Amino acid sequence: MKVAQRVVKITPSLTLVITSQAKKMMAQGQAVVNFAGGEPDFDTPEYIKKAAIKAIEEGFTKYTPATGFPLLKEAISRKFLRDNKLCYDPTQIVVNCGAKHSIYSIVQALCEKGDEVIIPSPYWVSYPEMVALAQAKTRFVNTDPGNNFKLEPKALKRNITAKTKLLILNSPANPTGSVYSKKELQEIIDTVLKHKLYIISDEIYEKLVYDGKKHVSCASLDKSIFARTIVVNGVSKSFAMTGWRIGYLACADKEIIKAIGNLQSHSTSNPCSISQKAALVAISSAKDALMQKMVKTFEDRRNCMMEGLDRAGLSYIKPEGAFYIFCNIKNTGLDSVSFSEKLLTKKEVAVIPGVAFGRDDYVRLSFATNAEKIVEGTKRIHKFLNTL
Ligand SMILES: Cc1ncc(COP(=O)(O)O)c(C=O)c1O
Numbered sequence: 001m002k003v004a005q006r007v008v009k010i011t012p013s014l015t016l017v018i019t020s021q022a023k024k025m026m027a028q029g030q031a032v033v034n035f036a037g038g039e040p041d042f043d044t045p046e047y048i049k050k051a052a053i054k055a056i057e058e059g060f061t062k063y064t065p066a067t068g069f070p071l072l073k074e075a076i077s078r079k080f081l082r083d084n085k086l087c088y089d090p091t092q093i094v095v096n097c098g099a100k101h102s103i104y105s106i107v108q109a110l111c112e113k114g115d116e117v118i119i120p121s122p123y124w125v126s127y128p129e130m131v132a133l134a135q136a137k138t139r140f141v142n143t144d145p146g147n148n149f150k151l152e153p154k155a156l157k158r159n160i161t162a163k164t165k166l167l168i169l170n171s172p173a174n175p176t177g178s179v180y181s182k183k184e185l186q187e188i189i190d191t192v193l194k195h196k197l198y199i200i201s202d203e204i205y206e207k208l209v210y211d212g213k214k215h216v217s218c219a220s221l222d223k224s225i226f227a228r229t230i231v232v233n234g235v236s237k238s239f240a241m242t243g244w245r246i247g248y249l250a251c252a253d254k255e256i257i258k259a260i261g262n263l264q265s266h267s268t269s270n271p272c273s274i275s276q277k278a279a280l281v282a283i284s285s286a287k288d289a290l291m292q293k294m295v296k297t298f299e300d301r302r303n304c305m306m307e308g309l310d311r312a313g314l315s316y317i318k319p320e321g322a323f324y325i326f327c328n329i330k331n332t333g334l335d336s337v338s339f340s341e342k343l344l345t346k347k348e349v350a351v352i353p354g355v356a357f358g359r360d361d362y363v364r365l366s367f368a369t370n371a372e373k374i375v376e377g378t379k380r381i382h383k384f385l386n387t388l
Helices: 014-027 046-057 070-084 099-110 126-133 153-159 182-194 223-228 254-265 273-284 288-312 336-347 371-387
Strands: 093-096 116-121 137-142 164-170 198-202 229-234 247-251 324-328 362-366
Touching (some): 014 336, 046 273, 070 093, 070 247, 070 273, 093 099, 099 126, 099 164, 099 198, 099 229, 099 247, 099 254, 116 126, 126 137, 137 153, 164 182, 182 198, 198 223, 223 229, 247 254, 288 324, 288 371, 336 371
Parallel strands (some): 116 137, 116 164, 164 198, 198 229
Antiparallel strands (some): 093 247, 229 247, 324 362
């Protein structure tokens, strides 16, 4: 066998397959409405770009410490205190090449053959593949649309075995837009603590919450859970910096931090020095007005998409955060891949099949695009449904 078993089993991301098909059609001049994207359509703010240009001009173009340069880690430490009431020393923080890389590194550092990892389903596409790459086993725990697809403590308890090591929690969530309340998190962490599990808390959509709701980090609930949580965040979604590849993680356990640092030092070395300088400016100068404007724009777009879907007669889970709407397509009688392919070829609207997230009776629509396209795209979906 040429390619290692461990790697050969990894499937290409369905998200990318549809996105590249849509991009190809656009390149051929077709007027595709793209609801498949997973990134803000805004440009990176000017003050952040300038910091990167300055970094290049000043020669900040060499290796930095593998886990990130000290000023950035200090700024991240202050951010955790300011935004999440979490007190991490900079030595308890590792800067990685995107939040995806942060999660990959944690799973590699914590899990091995024989371990089980609990992933609430629907889930972000990369989690199970990362678990498989660490040769551990995923236990999916189904969640109920009636409970906004949030993990219920009873279901969590039922799935814990002697081998369970880790729970991956994502709030605000991709693909459902669900946001866990403090009370809901408390019930989950009680179970996690009882069974001495670890939690990865993926908080990459932290800033994108709507209707006046507030994001709560589960690590902030009490001291015991603080010690067992690895918080993941980054600049990709909050500052429209997906291409810069800066994510970070924080953990009170120095042994885990050391292991992740060692792993990084022998794989990627440091994250891009120029991007680190840009991230420093993004994270330390919390430009509240700019952020509020971006969140308001996303909230308006969410409302616009919900109105369009209501007119089309598709049901969905009202997103409280992130920039996705998870739509139920069960009544169409199509599976999610056929639905997405037909919608793309017949009406030139790109969406992501829900099967990529563990639900073949749903599709994911992204509202990280302008209102005009949202109105046009939902109209086309309406027409498409009438042809079925
Ligand atoms: C839930 C979730 N976690 C992590 C990431 C990765 O973010 P990054 O671009 O910083 O690697 C994404 C990106 O789509 C995501 O949706």
